[in-house]
Amino acid sequence: MEDKEKKPKRKIVPNKTKMPEQPPLERVKNFKEVPLGYSEDQAVEEATRCIQCKNRPCIEGCPVEIDIPDFIALIAERKFVEAARKMKEKNALPAVCGRVCPQEVQCESKCTLGKKNEPVAIGRLERFIADWERENKMVQTPSRPAPRGKKVAVVGSGPAGLTVAADLAKLGFGVTIFEALHKAGGVLVYGIPEFRLPKAIVQAEVDYVKSLGAELVTNAVIGNLYTIPELFNNGYDAVFIGIGAGGPMFMDIPGENLNGVYSANEFLTRSNLMKAYLFPEYDTPIKRSRNVAVVGGGNVAMDSARTALRLGADAVYLVYRRSREEMPARAEEVHHAEEEGLIFKFLTNPIRIVGDEKGNVKGMECLRMELGEPDASGRRRPIAVKGSEFIIDIDTLIMSLGTNANPLLPQSTPGLALNKWGYIVADEENAATSLQGVYAGGDIVTGGATVILAMGAGRKAAREIAKYLS
DSSP, X not given: OOOXXXXXXXXXXXXXXXXXXXXXXXXXXXXXXXXXOOOHHHHHHHHTTOOOOTTOHHHHTOTTOOOHHHHHHHHHTTOHHHHHHHHHTXXXXXXXXXXXXXXXXXXXXXXXXXXXXXXXXXXXHHHHHHHHHHHTTOOOOOOOOOOOSOEEEEEOOSHHHHHHHHHHHHTTOEEEXXXXXXXXXXXXXXXXXXXXXXXXXXXXXXXXXXXXXXXEEOSOOTTTSSOHHHHHHTTOSEEEEOOOOOEEOOOXXXXXXXXXXEEHHHHHHHHHTSOGGGTTTSOOOOOOOSEEEEEOOSHHHHHHHHHHHHTTOSEEEEEOSSOGGXXXXXXXXXXXXXXXXXXXXXXXXXXXXXXXXXXXXXXXXXXXXXXXXXXXXXXXXXXEOTTOOEEEEOSEEEEOSOEEOOOHHHHTSTTOOBOTTSOBOOOTTTOBOSSTTEEEOSHHHHSSOOHHHHHHHHHHHHHHHHHHHX
């Protein structure tokens, strides 16, 4: 009996296909997107790195359960239309996810190839296929199913709300999205800067969700315009709350009421949603600063600092009380910020903001820190070094310390269970709250987290709402 012919051993390409970017000295003077995306050939080259392993661990790492190996195999075969359709079976916002989701700690961290080499660039391929579909005018709306005769109110049009709306509309439910602001997108439009997530792309994703049959009502503050009980009285059979967590946090140190102190929320909302960076073309003013400090170490702090650089500051300091290793920001964002000239002040903690005789910020007094034993978060606790006080000269300070729950809707909803921080208590598996027919997900449940985790919560909620209404 002859030996079976052996298949030639597949050649492993160890490194990701590089994505072209704007050069640092050029991009720091504009608000255009930093990574420029893959060409068709680059995407195919990267897709062929996927070894199509049998156990498909990358899917486990995806909160919205995208069939990752399947859409990558279609890209490798240059079946771009089919790849886009496969992606959108599970994800209504792929152009957003491909840009802002932390794939390095989710799907890519599980990639089999990544055990010995760089993992497949799943996020870059997701972005490529979403952009290719849109740019080639191949976006297709699935045929609508017969109406179920049941209506769902979705409060908030951020990533959680858009996901719930898309999934339920595709199942034939009547869906109305209520958005408090004048633009849909939630944190995608007010929080994430243009150079990381162009607003035209968010709008295209919102338009796709609307094309599925979801109705959008803007300038609608639920808790004020209608309460949750009133929504039920107006004919809605279920309600999903995805209002995010937009309340600012401060340190409660002297000088926080001086002119020139912003919360990151206010600073980014002025710049992103209200287009202050295009002043006077748009009439929202924003302070033009020379020396800016941003306090914090997350992605929002990075966004604030990189925005301040683009608004023309001479120096921008990122002040963080732990070391670089403990920073929660994505490695890619830190790398881009370093390239752009951000000045990092690690192991530094503000204790006082110094003002001039007119009540404007002129400096920030800080203490140097050292790291002690790990705390509850698993990160080493920062401890002040006595007598190490020093002052950084600044004229603008941006506090990026996380967010609080907005109390308006929860407090106007009798019987809605909240935790001690004011966030809505919802079941992790099915998004159900303490009120029958009311579901919640995203940052209003978890506190500040990622876009894709909010979308994952939205997907679970949609599944449960569909069950409840059936």
